[in-house]
Amino acid sequence: MANEVLTDYVAAAAAVMQQAQQAFEAYKKVDAHARAVFLQQISAAIEAAREELVAAAHEETHLPLPRLNGEISRTTGQLQLFANLLQEGSWVEAAIDTADDTRTPARPDIRKMLVPMGPVIVFGASNFPFAFSTAGGDTASALAAGCSVVVKAHPAHEKTSQRMFEAIQQAIATCKLPQHLVQHVSDTGIHLAKALVQQELTTAVGFTGSLAGGKAIWRYANERERPIPVFAEMSSINPVVLFPGKLRQQPQQLAQQYAASITLGMGQFCTNPGLLLAIKGEGLNEFLQSLSDEIKRVAPQSMLHEGIYKAWQRNVNTLLEQQDAELLVQSAQEAGAIAPLPVIARVQAQAFIANPVFKEEVFGPFSLVVECADKEELKEVLAQVKGQLTTTLMATEEDLAAHQDIVEIQQSLAGRIIINSAPTGVEVCAAMVHGGPYPATTDARFTSVGSTAIQRWVRPLCYQGFPDALLPDALKNANPLKIWRTVNNQLTNAAL
């Protein structure tokens, strides 16, 4: 690409970030209750545009209407979660250590709370056109924190993104907030993304997408003179351990549950169970037979776009070409143009251990069964698995009691550990962690789903010796916001 074109991207990014900075300067003075109202107004504007949004997303992503309607509800639910968090107010982690004049030297009055970082960039995901995109969790949590936001639309659903942006703009107008509080930019390549991430005024980045995409964004950030945090949620195969007792107890029920989970939304979930680990035996054989029967019956649906379909095909083929890889079953229904036939492959433990290809994500309706000779081999396999968003145990009480060491290993692998359920389905709540060790994310200390997702966009600011009148409300003696605070190491919601 010619230099002058790259210069244009940089100039465009600079202009966008100048506007984002100006909007931030105004928005950071907007109190938490007004920010909550703003989030609710976005939610109301989305609800009003629900039909249009769902229709646009259906056209662009091929996701079924009920799923898209559900995702709209999830998106407005997320906005409401953060509105509630703001109204409750304790999330700012206010801490107060009062002065002590009797000490030598005298101890000053010291208070702290979380404040917004500044303008942030959000990259929408292809697989959730609403909940992880333009007005999704990253945008909602960043606006809740008090940041201004620049959304880079995902090219695979740009019209949907544009329509969603209009809903946000409507809420901005209703609430009389700065016009550029949220901005919306488009580019089919990487140049604008890179330029935005590298702009001096950018203070943090949120990304949901592929490992290659997330690592590129992370690299751009690290080329900066001034480092900024990048939270990229990227890649996960979500290993499921099927324990012997559970397999013997209910192989068919398990097979139904997992056939559904593996092919839910054509497997286009970050939490898709891509790896099934089990110890050989009759229970496993029965389970795999039932799983095969179930998979054969799964009717294919179109994937999000042709690129994702082709990548799935390529990845499945590559995996099946590996030595010792075995095609266990493929759906026996009719494939569509970009609607693939779900695949389950099988490999023995030592082959899995020896070959890195088996450990990579195959995004789409696919799962790899790894058969282990015994518990020790299962542990060897788990030791080879990289960082994950989730890991699951399908187990009876006896299984759990007999495999404490496995449970312990799994805890070190992922951000969320699940017993006797499928990993697909991510609750939006205070206790959720949608994060985990690399390559699941770039920073295991944060989550992109749930109320603590807000922590990605804030920094602590300490006020020393401030007169009460000059302190933010969260730190004033009278505790006018009635929030929980740590006062001289004790949690309290009382006034000082």
Place this chain on the structure above:
Amino acid sequence: MANEVLTDYVAAAAAVMQQAQQAFEAYKKVDAHARAVFLQQISAAIEAAREELVAAAHEETHLPLPRLNGEISRTTGQLQLFANLLQEGSWVEAAIDTADDTRTPARPDIRKMLVPMGPVIVFGASNFPFAFSTAGGDTASALAAGCSVVVKAHPAHEKTSQRMFEAIQQAIATCKLPQHLVQHVSDTGIHLAKALVQQELTTAVGFTGSLAGGKAIWRYANERERPIPVFAEMSSINPVVLFPGKLRQQPQQLAQQYAASITLGMGQFCTNPGLLLAIKGEGLNEFLQSLSDEIKRVAPQSMLHEGIYKAWQRNVNTLLEQQDAELLVQSAQEAGAIAPLPVIARVQAQAFIANPVFKEEVFGPFSLVVECADKEELKEVLAQVKGQLTTTLMATEEDLAAHQDIVEIQQSLAGRIIINSAPTGVEVCAAMVHGGPYPATTDARFTSVGSTAIQRWVRPLCYQGFPDALLPDALKNANPLKIWRTVNNQLTNAAL
């Protein structure tokens, strides 16, 4: 350097990290109360070795005995702070969202708490041989979190560091903890540091030191395939704004206070006030006259080591050679071999704005006065200042009322904002922030001092559908630890 020597460093680092990993596997099962006892045992061992430690540090760093004794107390105080935090227990941020079978689909039981990351590397600082070194805040907070620690001794006080490590080893033995829970390594160059940071098993890094050193460590971490968080506290000139009313009110008292703060410990503090900003006028003239009188009387002390002394000399000379830089005053006492005569320089606002040299840290007894024509010029100067650990306002109530815009700008600059005190002196408490935007640190979202310093070493782990008996105590229904938890979005210390 020959390749085989580099290979040796990598092999040495690999062996150290293997041991650290094994120690972590055992230590992560040690409960919080036992970890608290361990921290107290380190504290007791330090207290028992106080005289030896102070003597060793005095010899290696030239810091005066009272200061070193005070620093020992601060170090044991830090260990006690984290022991208290562990005993209280709520720092794990436990959150519980209970199941809801009436919802469609049913909501599972979801619980979350903070868990340790794994083995971490701590780089000790030259200027605090105890409080920011071997058993300092980074080590104390990482051990409190449940991590194993590899300390890289600072070459400027290696004997002190070794003696401190022996105290830690004694506590490890007393508490029957894994031998390699804390390891101590030495190297005068960067090769071992690089190898340690780049080892696969390393999960996080803490660093206190120079901008060059911190950036190097950060770069090594970012060359890794798997990113890890680096918290480096590096560089700060801690701008102080002297407001007109305050200057008129008590110029002499201010001068005394700041002469003492600038030269405290020969200015070898991260929070040394390296930049004094003021609007021209009679108050400023009187202040500078008094400051000059005070500085002339300051008796030099030896700096930490020759390298720091020479860097100070070089940096002061470079700054004074810049166009429009003016030597305001230098101590009129007698210099020692590595004991410099404190310097105050002066520059006009526009010259400061135009020249990046004036914005760099001069580590040691030095401060630069920037004279502004009016408030607008003061704002222009502040806009040029990079991220800081602290910023201070010396102001009357009238000053504050008249300069709200300045106060607001200062809040965006630093991790701590101080009214009417000197920035030197960092309280170890819950509300402290010793952090700030780059180049003060590599990640403004964290602090290296105070109880929340522990947040650098932990990640959230979510448990879904776990039977009560298999949950960690912090998440059990009965709340056996009696900690504060967020249960269905309400903070409570009750049982479920």
